[in-house]
Amino acid sequence: MTSSIVQTDFESWKVFLQKPSSLRELFTRSYEFKLGNQSFSLIPFTNLDSHSEITAELLSEWRKDNIHAYPTRSEITTEGTKLWFRDAVLDNPHRVLFWLMDSALTRLGHIGVVFQPEQDVIEIDNVLRGVDLYPGLMTEALRALENIIDLEFSVTSIKLRVLESNNHAVKFYLNNGYVVTNKEQLKWVHNSKGSVLMPGNPVEDSFLSMEKQLQPNTVEIPNPILTAGPSISPREISYVTDAVSHGWNHNHSDYLSKFEREFADFVGVKNAMATSSCTGALHLALLSLGIGPGDEVLVPEITWVASASAIHYVGATPVFVDVDPVTWTIDPIQIEKQITSKTKAIIPVHLYGFAASMKKIMEIAKERNIFVVEDAAPAIGTLLESKSAGTFGEFGCYSFQGAKLLVTGEGGMLVSNNDDLFAKARKIQDHGRKPGTFWIEEVGYKYKMNNITAALGLAQLQRANNQIERKRRINAWYREGLGDLVHINFQEEAENSRSICWMTSFSLNPDSGISREELMGQLKQKGIDTRPVFPAISQYPIWRYKPETQPVAKLIGDTSINLPSGVGLNKKSIQYIIESIRSLF
Numbered sequence: 356m357t358s359s360i361v362q363t364d365f366e367s368w369k370v371f372l373q374k375p376s377s378l379r380e381l382f383t384r385s386y387e388f389k390l391g392n393q394s395f396s397l398i399p400f401t402n403l404d405s406h407s408e409i410t411a412e413l414l415s416e417w418r419k420d421n422i423h424a425y426p427t428r429s430e431i432t433t434e435g436t437k438l439w440f441r442d443a444v445l446d447n448p449h450r451v452l453f454w455l456m457d458s459a460l461t462r463l464g465h466i467g468v469v470f471q472p473e474q475d476v477i478e479i480d481n482v483l484r485g486v487d488l489y490p491g492l493m494t495e496a497l498r499a500l501e502n503i504i505d506l507e508f509s510v511t512s513i514k515l516r517v518l519e520s521n522n523h524a525v526k527f528y529l530n531n532g533y534v535v536t537n538k539e540q541l542k543w544v545h546n547s548k549g550s551v552l553m554p555g556n557p558v559e560d561s562f563l564s565m566e567k568q569l570q571p572n573t574v575e576i577p578n579p580i581l582t583a584g585p586s587i588s589p590r591e592i593s594y595v596t597d598a599v600s601h602g603w604n605h606n607h608s609d610y611l612s613k614f615e616r617e618f619a620d621f622v623g624v625k626n627a628m629a630t631s632s633c634t635g636a637l638h639l640a641l642l643s644l645g646i647g648p649g650d651e652v653l654v655p656e657i658t659w660v661a662s663a664s665a666i667h668y669v670g671a672t673p674v675f676v677d678v679d680p681v682t683w684t685i686d687p688i689q690i691e692k693q694i695t696s697k698t699k700a701i702i703p704v705h706l707y708g709f710a711a712s713m714k715k716i717m718e719i720a721k722e723r724n725i726f727v728v729e730d731a732a733p734a735i736g737t738l739l740e741s742k743s744a745g746t747f748g749e750f751g752c753y754s755f756q757g758a759k760l761l762v763t764g765e766g767g768m769l770v771s772n773n774d775d776l777f778a779k780a781r782k783i784q785d786h787g788r789k790p791g792t793f794w795i796e797e798v799g800y801k802y803k804m805n806n807i808t809a810a811l812g813l814a815q816l817q818r819a820n821n822q823i824e825r826k827r828r829i830n831a832w833y834r835e836g837l838g839d840l841v842h843i844n845f846q847e848e849a850e851n852s853r854s855i856c857w858m859t860s861f862s863l864n865p866d867s868g869i870s871r872e873e874l875m876g877q878l879k880q881k882g883i884d885t886r887p888v889f890p891a892i893s894q895y896p897i898w899r900y901k902p903e904t905q906p907v908a909k910l911i912g913d914t915s916i917n918l919p920s921g922v923g924l925n926k927k928s929i930q931y932i933i934e935s936i937r938s939l940f
Contacts, residue, residue: 360820361477361508365470366448367817368507371590372399373445379600383593386453388499390492397453397466397499400444411437413462417485424483424521426541426562429549452481455496463488466496468504477504479515482524497531505569506588509824512568518552519561528565537564570925578882580928582858583758584921586822591814598810610810615768617816622735622743624751624770626777628784629809633732633754633767635784635802637665640728640750640769641700642800643780646671650699655685655711656891656908658704662730663892667899671699675893677905681847683860683888683915684711689905690719700726705734705744707917708760708826708857710849713739713747720748728752732767735760736823738853749773750780760822760857760922761815763808823855825922830856832926833918836933842867842940846915860888862915867940871914874939881935888915 375381385398404410415436422428429435444452444467452467462485469480479500484493504513515533517524539562541552552560598610611629619627630636646652648670654663656675663673677689685703701720703711713729720727727748731737735753737744745751755766771777782790787799804812815822834845843861848854863871875885890912893902919932 360824361475361510362449362470362472364508364818364821365451365477368590369448369451371593371817372451373401375401375403375593378403380593380597383596384589386499386503386589388495390489390495393489394458395463395489395492395496396456397496397503398456400440400452400454400465400467402445405437405440405445408433411440413485414440417464417483420485421483424518424524426518426552427549428551450480453500455492457489461486461488463492464496466493466500468500476512476514477508477510479513493527494531501567501569506586507818507821509821509828510569512566514564514566516562516564519563525563531567533565533567535563536566538562539564570927576882576928576931579879579884580882580919580924580932581884581921582886582917582919584923585757585762585815586818586825586922588814588818590818591811594810594814595807598807602806602810606806608806610813611804611806614804614809614813614816617813618768619770621816621819622746622751622770624743624746625772626774627768627770628777628781629804629812630767630769630784630802631804632661632765632802633730633752633756634661634665635800636750636752636767636769637661637702637728637730638668638800639780639783639802640752641665641669641671642783643776644700644726644728644749646699646726649697651695651697653685653690653693653698653701655702655704655706656893656905657683657706657889657912658730658892659732659889660892660895661732662702662704663898666702667897672697672900673898673902674698675891675902675905675908677907678706678911679712680907680911682709682711682849683707683846683911684709684849685716686907687712687715687719690716694719694723694725698723698725700728701748702728702730703748704730704732705737707846707860708734708737708855709846710734710737710739710744710852710854712849713744717747732756733759733857734855736819736855739849740851745770746772749776755812755815760826760855761812761819763804763812763815766804766808766812767802822922826856826920827854829920829922829924829929830854830859832929833859833933836930837861837936840937840940842869856920858917858920860915860917862888862911865914869939871916874936875916877939878932878935883932883935884919886917888912888917 385396387396411433415433418431449470455464464483464485466482467480469478540558541560542555543550544553615627650671651674652666653674653676657678666673676693679686729745729748729751731745731751732754734744751770753768755763783799787797788795842864845861891904891908893904
């Protein structure tokens with residue numbers, strides 16, 4: 356992940372953690388971990404602590420007891436500790452500090468992290484054991500914090516600095532997998548306020564720079580390894596708890612409105628409307644465009660059935676178009692072959708988060724006066740020439756179903772830059788009633804999202820950049836480990852696009868010596884879950900006519916699989932999958 360994204364995400368994370376308005380909110384913003392059968396929590400230092408005299412006195416005593424570990428030596432007072440707490444912790448946008456507490460809420464110590472933007476690194480910071488009640492606790496707290504950093508920022512390594520004279524701390528970090536990478540020689544400089552270690556001679560101490568690679572070989576491989584799975588953090592828990600507790604009456608749509616606004620900003624459109632599903636969003640889009648019986652809508656042969664079901668709902672005819680053999684998305688050349696006088700719209704699908712060729716599709720649509728409704732269900736964050744997938748056509752539709760990049764269990768989003776079309780869709784979604792009244796002016800539907808679901812979606816959206824980077828990292832690991840196999844062909848990105856790689860998928864060559872079903876079965880025996888790529892959907896017996904199945908789509912649909920691609924998968928798990936696949940060839 357780039358430095359600017361890490362810094363932005365870090366500062367957002369700090370604001371979320373540090374500003375609860377109540378104890379309930381505070382505890383929903385904590386991270387729980389285990390030591391044996393006992394539960395402990397990392398609870399953030401917050402503005403609530405700043406009003407506590409007891410907190411200042413406790414921190415002051417701990418600092419006095421551990422003054423040997425600090426690079427500054429001066430008189431430690433309660434008032435000075437209050438200033439340190441305000442200036443170095445609360446008001447520092449790059450530092451987060453956690454209390455270490457047991458289930459009785461006994462404060463046992465603290466541990467934190469700091470982001471160093473000038474070096475583009477995250478460091479472990481202010482590790483201090485205040486009460487020695489539980490052997491091994493600081494080790495587990497450190498591991499918990501490392502997991503949090505990986506969860507929230509997906510960095511590949513973490514660093515720290517420690518005084519060489521602090522023998523106990525140096526040994527502690529070495530035992531926990533940190534290695535010394537640099538040594539900075541220091542001398543004591545004395546002034547009227549105390550002493551401080553500075554670079555120079557004579558050498559009286561040293562700063563040891565230490566580093567640890569995250570996701571080491573000791574990380575456990577889950578069994579089974581699933582194809583998908585979300586990342587849920589305290590942010591989601593906190594927002595949903597608040598929505599359940601306070602999101603009623605005058606506050607009934609606070610999270611919903613904010614979710615829609617922030618989603619519109621994220622993808623770069625004027626209007627966004629949360630829906631109960633992406634299918635509902637597609638239906639609303641076609642209704643708003645006036646598409647109905649006698650009309651034809653072009654849709655790719657490889658997609659989830661909902662892309663074509665929505666066409667069926669409005670009484671129009673889905674026309675199945677073959678896909679590009681490289682990107683697996685709708686082929687613009689085949690689009691032109693399928694257009695007739697009845698063609699009213701095209702539904703390109705950004706399959707598995709890989710962008711369709713929107714520039715060419717929009718040129719065709721404009722020339723032929725055809726509407727475009729993008730099915731971007733799995734492509735939140737996919738870019739094509741720096742523009743978000745789902746923002747090229749009259750409408751874009753997204754999904755938050757439980758296996759997607761961002762999840763709300765079920766849910767979707769309809770976006771548009773056309774104010775008139777968007778207003779029409781909003782009215783149809785609200786049972787066709789006149790805004791602000793109970794008067795029904797036309798037949799409508801109810802595809803609304805509720806405020807509690809939107810709270811979950813908002814939290815997921817605010818963590819989207821990290822989720823995207825994790826998906827792309829997983830895809831890169833697969834390509835690095837399997838790219839030399841002549842028996843497989845990965846789904847590829849379109850020119851000038853940046854996929855979110857929601858699913859990493861490949862097709863098997865006919866001469867691979869193993870069928871897809873055999874490969875999937877063998878992997879399942881090894882605890883690896885996979886799933887087949889969508890079949891060519893024209894084959895389903897549900898359409899009002901017997902369409903012709905397209906050859907490229909048929910081949911891809913018969914020979915391709917989705918690999919495990921959940922955002923929580925670590926490198927060791929992916930390496931196990933890679934080794935298992937290689938062994939079967």
